[in-house]
Amino acid sequence: xxxxxxxxxxxxxxxxxxxxxxxxxxxxxxxxxxxxxxxxxxxxxxxxxxxxxxxxxxxxxxxxxxxxxxxxxxxxxxxxxxxxxxxxxxxxxxxxxxxxxxxxxxxxxxxxxxxxxxxxxxxxxxxxxxxxxxxxxxxxxxxxxxxxxxxxxxxxxxxxxxxxxxxxxxxxxxxxxxxxxxxxxxxxxxxxxxxxxxxxxxxxx
Amino acid sequence: xxxxxxxxxxxxxxxxxxxxxxxxxxxxxxxxxxxxxxxxxxxxxxxxxxxxxxxxxxxxxxxxxxxxxxxxxxxxxxxxxxxxxxxxxxxxxxxxxxxxxxxxxxxxxxxxxxxxxxxxxxxxxxxxxxxxxxxxxxxxxxxxxxxxxxxxxxxxxxxxxxxxxxxxxxxxxxxxxxxxxxxxxxxxxxxxxxxxxxxxxxxxx
DNA sequence: CATTAATGATACTGTACAGTACGGTACGGT
DNA sequence: ACCGTACCGTACTGTACAGTATCATTAATG
Numbered sequence: 001x002x003x004x005x006x007x008x009x010x011x012x013x014x015x016x017x018x019x020x021x022x023x024x025x026x027x028x029x030x031x032x033x034x035x036x037x038x039x040x041x042x043x044x045x046x047x048x049x050x051x052x053x054x055x056x057x058x059x060x061x062x063x064x065x066x067x068x069x070x071x072x073x074x075x076x077x078x079x080x081x082x083x084x085x086x087x088x089x090x091x092x093x094x095x096x097x098x099x100x101x102x103x104x105x106x107x108x109x110x111x112x113x114x115x116x117x118x119x120x121x122x123x124x125x126x127x128x129x130x131x132x133x134x135x136x137x138x139x140x141x142x143x144x145x146x147x148x149x150x151x152x153x154x155x156x157x158x159x160x161x162x163x164x165x166x167x168x169x170x171x172x173x174x175x176x177x178x179x180x181x182x183x184x185x186x187x188x189x190x191x192x193x194x195x196x197x198x199x200x201x202x203x204x205x
Numbered sequence: 206x207x208x209x210x211x212x213x214x215x216x217x218x219x220x221x222x223x224x225x226x227x228x229x230x231x232x233x234x235x236x237x238x239x240x241x242x243x244x245x246x247x248x249x250x251x252x253x254x255x256x257x258x259x260x261x262x263x264x265x266x267x268x269x270x271x272x273x274x275x276x277x278x279x280x281x282x283x284x285x286x287x288x289x290x291x292x293x294x295x296x297x298x299x300x301x302x303x304x305x306x307x308x309x310x311x312x313x314x315x316x317x318x319x320x321x322x323x324x325x326x327x328x329x330x331x332x333x334x335x336x337x338x339x340x341x342x343x344x345x346x347x348x349x350x351x352x353x354x355x356x357x358x359x360x361x362x363x364x365x366x367x368x369x370x371x372x373x374x375x376x377x378x379x380x381x382x383x384x385x386x387x388x389x390x391x392x393x394x395x396x397x398x399x400x401x402x403x404x405x406x407x408x409x410x
Numbered sequence: 411c412a413t414t415a416a417t418g419a420t421a422c423t424g425t426a427c428a429g430t431a432c433g434g435t436a437c438g439g440t
Numbered sequence: 441a442c443c444g445t446a447c448c449g450t451a452c453t454g455t456a457c458a459g460t461a462t463c464a465t466t467a468a469t470g
Binding site (some may be wrong): 006031032033043044047052053 | 426427428429430431432437
């Protein structure tokens with residue numbers, strides 16, 4: 001099983017170990033010897049699989065993207081009332097980000113974006129873009145059903161507006177090492193207020 | 206004038222040159238020799254001023270913070286009607302971020318946050334926190350005047366909600382190298398829709 | 411001016427690390 | 441049993457760079 005199974009396992013092991021290390025210490029903070037010290041094996045194989053340190057990095061980002069997709073794909077908003085759909089989406093997104101790995105993935109993608117543009121783009125498509133997409137299709141349904149104002153632009157932009165308002169400050173504080181993102185449940189006032197503001201606005205009456 | 210003026214000028218020149226380079230190529234992408242090649246002078250002086258590369262980095266971040274503060278401090282919202290205050294704040298924030306330097310400063314702060322926590326914190330206090338603070342005091346006034354709903358939490362959080370909804374997606378796309386932040390004027394539909402949604406909500410009627 | 415402190419030019423040290431070379435070893439196919 | 445391919449271990453090369461040391465030069469102070 002050298003080309004079909006053993007090799008795959010080895011490759012996966014390397015990518016997995018490298019993911020952990022890159023997320024922990026950043027691209028420059030990890031040497032290839034560090035990776036090999038975890039996986040065993042030698043540089044020859046590593047280079048035969050990935051060609052370069054950058055090649056390994058790309059593979060790592062793809063892996064991270066795959067995993068990032070999982071928790072949000074399960075989300076089913078179809079036919080929920082607006083308040084509940086928003087709440088559920090908000091809670092889900094915040095809970096994804098409460099995993100330190102998610103924040104470190106952001107940091108890694110942002111740090112290396114100038115040197116690895118394709119990886120950064122892949123990350124954007126896979127991670128932050130997905131949540132907004134799901135909510136957007138939901139909002140489009142509601143808009144088509146006449147439950148929402150039609151004068152406020154594309155559903156995609158509105159979806160972004162809501163999610164971003166929830167996420168931005170917490171994510172920035174986490175990225176800058178000021179405070180971790182905490183887990184929230186459906187009753188959290190932070191989420192509740194954002195949903196309410198988004199639904200009915202800030203102005204009285 | 207060695208300690209009082211000449212030295213200060215030299216010090217400033219080094220910090221300035223280093224700012225440019227760090228913002229351009231990141232902390233690891235710049236060697237001290239690169240900096241000295243721009244400023245002239247020698248390592249002796251550099252080390253006598255900053256002690257280490259990290260010391261220089263801290264000085265650079267402080268300088269960046271100082272400059273980041275300038276354009277928003279001029280903003281005067283007092284006694285403006287809500288729609289206009291929001292619009293003006295939104296346009297200002299987006300225009301600050303449309304300067305590539307601002308985005309690169311974010312990237313630098315985020316990248317180095319694990320290794321330079323105090324610098325990252327200083328950046329947060331100086332840059333993103335200021336805009337929200339200004340809008341928050343304005344919103345507190347309006348809330349006190351009874352023009353806003355009082356059941357939606359702290360003004361500070363509401364201010365963040367608005368600014369973040371506007372900023373997050375554009376900033377992320379810029380940080381990930383997908384699209385630059387564009388300048389906007391007061392009539393831009395992007396800003397107008399966000400203001401309207403924030404004021405009156407998404408639900409029809 | 412002379413003295414002293416600050417600055418300059420430059421060479422050196424030590425280290426970390428990406429990438430290569432190469433001889434040896436397990437293992438699958440035939 | 442034999443061969444070839446993929447893998448291992450490890451040593452080596454070249455380079456980049458933070459930080460130090462040395463000595464020459466310039467500028468402030470009295």
